[in-house]
Amino acid sequence: MRYRLLFLLSNLILVFLLSGQAFAVDEENCLLCHKYSGLGRIDEKGKKHLFYVNEKLYNQSVHGKIRCGECHLGIEEFPHKNVKKVDCATTCHLTDPATGRPFSHAGMIEKYEISVHGKGTTENPKKHIEDLPTCTYCHDNRIYQPINKLAGREQGIAQEIFDRCIGCHTNNAWTEAFYYHFTERLHQRRSSQRMVELCTSCHEDEEKMARNNLKPVSTFRDTFHWQAIKYGDPNAPNCITCHAPVGYFSHEIMPKKDARSAIHKDNLVHTCINQGGVQVCHPDATPSFAQGTVHPYQFKAGLFEDQRDAQTRKKDIEKGTFKPFQTLLARTLKPGADQPVSYQNIVMLLIKYFYMVLIGVLISCMIVHQVLDYFATKRELSRKVTHV
């Protein structure tokens, strides 16, 4: 038994020595236990917690160079007790090469808290804090995905470019990490489609939006912007493109009425043009083009409607709240509504209903006419045949 244990320990030591990089990061030896994929527990509420860490994936992630204890504070005994929830504002012992000081996300979080997604100020706190996205709602510990189209390497390292670095930066492991960081940052983290999925995971939730006095944005999928995203156009505008364009910052999105917002009425022309962006979108945009709303219209014919819209409508029909004409009236009578916009909405809806009736009536009449014609022609032909 003792020999077996010794054998196991010696094997473990050997493994740790061989995987030099992992050893450097895992100084606290957390992986001794946490490398086992079954490691986890079920808490008092029956919720499952998984404590497994995939070493290989962790090392390739953006936090791969940070020791576990930097973020997971309060780990002093076995089994761990009084472990604090990870706070992204914690100052870690990683030195920021730009300033030489310990690095922290605290500055970012400060900015974020005063943005539209933040908890609000002490005088004016948000009502439903549980609805607000925290850091980890959008950010996971991402695996580095550097530009790899140049070499087509799986790891994303273009050797020709990497060679230019290692001439001076001879520490290969550090240079590689720096290379990964740099090249990852050169492109958009999420595809536009994933970005829309992320934002709409809250903003299409009608209950959550109503609770926070907001309108759901499901009608973004009616816009041409979405059609371009659907086809995977890399420069197609997603939520961030207009709500945090060049000169703005995604963590500092402001409410529409704030002058610092990209969609404030004075900033809209600039936002539509997107001067200085990867793509200049509407270079000839005028104030009259930039006015009005981009996604609260609901006017598509419904022939190609999104599965999601169909489900909401189905729910409305089940609840007995589906009343298209009352909805039309409600739009005019709603107090505080933007008058020109609601007026425009009515015009749009009237055009939509006009066309729906026109298409319905005209095409049905045509079908009836042609069916009658079919039988009349058949009759005629058979008469001719018998005549001959």
Next chain:
Amino acid sequence: MTTSKDIRQMHIIRPSNPHGDRYFLRLNLHERIQHHATWSTFVVLAITGFMVEFPEEWIKVFGQYHEAVFYWRGIIHRIAAVIMMINMAYQPWYFICTATGRKYFRDMLPTLKDLRDIKQNLAYYIGWNSEKPLFDRFNYKEKLEFWTGWIGSIIITVTGLFLWFQEYFPKFIFDVSVLVHTMEAILASSAILVWHFYEVHLKPGKFPMSTIWLDGKISEHELIEEHPLEYERMVKSEK
């Protein structure tokens, strides 16, 4: 007043075989070119246009080329639109500047007889009337198609131009244009499928298709059957 061109339009094409069918010219070269331009641009515009409305699952068939497909979709849609607009200018020129065009346009104008024809034809369909109405060169179905086609083309061209040059117009015009352009496209496509495709492809005796659009010729028996008044006039002018 009949010009020499007018007479050529009415010319009867005699068969090489004396027992074969006689043929009459129904669509001259101008009209066939216009029809070819119309149908080809219509098909291209409908496909590239409705591609915007495809659900996400359908786009997967393009595999890795979805991006290029979207780029070329826009370019091809605009090229086809320009050809369609040129065709839309060609037709008024033809209607104004040529004798055959003027005659074509005059024959296409709706008359009171068309209303009587609709009534009589529907009565004939359901068996209240044993006699089919005698149609002239263009019957009410063809006139309806011609005029709705023109109205629809103008609407879709104007809204399409608003979409193309969206930056120069207010956002509301853009929104209305998106809506009208889409709805008009749905209306036009379904009308073409039900009205025109039935008439020239699916109608008993026509399947798989009427060949008038290819060579412009209509056979004598078909002309007597479908446009008896026109037939009479043609035979009279021959004498």
